[in-house]
Amino acid sequence: MHIDVVTIFPDFFRSPLQTSILARAQQAGLVTIQIHDLRTFTEDKHRVVDDYPYGGGPGMVMKAQPFLAATETLRADSADGTPVIFFTPQGRPLTQQRVCEFSEYQHLILLCGHYEGVDERARQAVVTEEVSIGDYVLTGGEPAALVLIDALVRLVPGVLGNESSTESESFAKGLLEHPHYTRPAELDGMRVPEVLLSGHHEQIRRWRRKHSLRRTLTRRPELLRTAELTEEDHKLLAEIKQQPQKEPQEPTQASGDI
Ligand code: 6GU
Numbered sequence: 001m002h003i004d005v006v007t008i009f010p011d012f013f014r015s016p017l018q019t020s021i022l023a024r025a026q027q028a029g030l031v032t033i034q035i036h037d038l039r040t041f042t043e044d045k046h047r048v049v050d051d052y053p054y055g056g057g058p059g060m061v062m063k064a065q066p067f068l069a070a071t072e073t074l075r076a077d078s079a080d081g082t083p084v085i086f087f088t089p090q091g092r093p094l095t096q097q098r099v100c101e102f103s104e105y106q107h108l109i110l111l112c113g114h115y116e117g118v119d120e121r122a123r124q125a126v127v128t129e130e131v132s133i134g135d136y137v138l139t140g141g142e143p144a145a146l147v148l149i150d151a152l153v154r155l156v157p158g159v160l161g162n163e164s165s166t167e168s169e170s171f172a173k174g175l176l177e178h179p180h181y182t183r184p185a186e187l188d189g190m191r192v193p194e195v196l197l198s199g200h201h202e203q204i205r206r207w208r209r210k211h212s213l214r215r216t217l218t219r220r221p222e223l224l225r226t227a228e229l230t231e232e233d234h235k236l237l238a239e240i241k242q243q244p245q246k247e248p249q250e251p252t253q254a255s256g257d258i
Pocket residue numbers: 086087088089091131132133134135136137138139140141144
């Protein structure tokens with residue numbers, strides 16, 4: 001996978017792309033990420049990327065020309081149909097489903113905007129997808145681009161050591177994850193649920209599924225409408241509704257509760 005990012009703040013990406021899994025994925029050659037300074041695509045002496053809005057009003061608007069030139073250059077030896085993604089709170093909300101779809105492409109071009117917005121003609125002419133990462137306002141598209149890059153890279157085969165960890169995690173199957181514990185078995189009087197220490201694989205599986213359902217019901221009940229639920233899940237949900245419990249889990253009272 002190759003990802004091109006166009007931004008007026010290339011430095012924003014330096015540390016995150018050189019850290020942890022994003023760094024390793026690039027070193028292993030599983031993904032290439034190139035950050036391009038939008039100013040290098042300007043055509044005037046002062047490398048201006050913004051201007052006053054026609055019609056007046058506060059704030060500045062990013063000029064279309066540098067985005068058009070950048071996209072033309074970056075698409076030059078790319079397959080037709082390469083997504084050109086523009087980050088804006090007006091975009092389609094990003095979901096794991098959408099990340100999976102983007103991960104099928106060999107090449108992605110990410111455009112980061114700033115100020116009050118970008119000249120509408122850049123959006124019309126080159127942008128194929130507008131993406132938002134949530135209902136709040138950022139200073140610019142860069143943090144959103146980084147979020148998409150992170151979510152994409154971990155789906156590239158070989159990037160995560162354990163491929164099955166992308167399977168069981170939140171959202172992959174439409175439910176939130178069950179609670180996790182590691183040593184010690186007791187910490188300041190808080191005990192790990194006994195079933196997890198029992199070695200009974202079937203009981204552990206059932207406990208985890210139940211607590212995954214409980215978390216989802218408590219925190220994100222709307223996800224249960226679209227999750228794939230088995231007959232066992234419906235039974236577990238019925239049990240859960242009979243046994244109201246505080247969230248987050250209280251480890252001390254979970255023993256025997258499977
Ligand atoms: Cl993609 N950009 C900006 N500026 N703000 C946002 C966003 C994007 N997604 C949520 N808020």
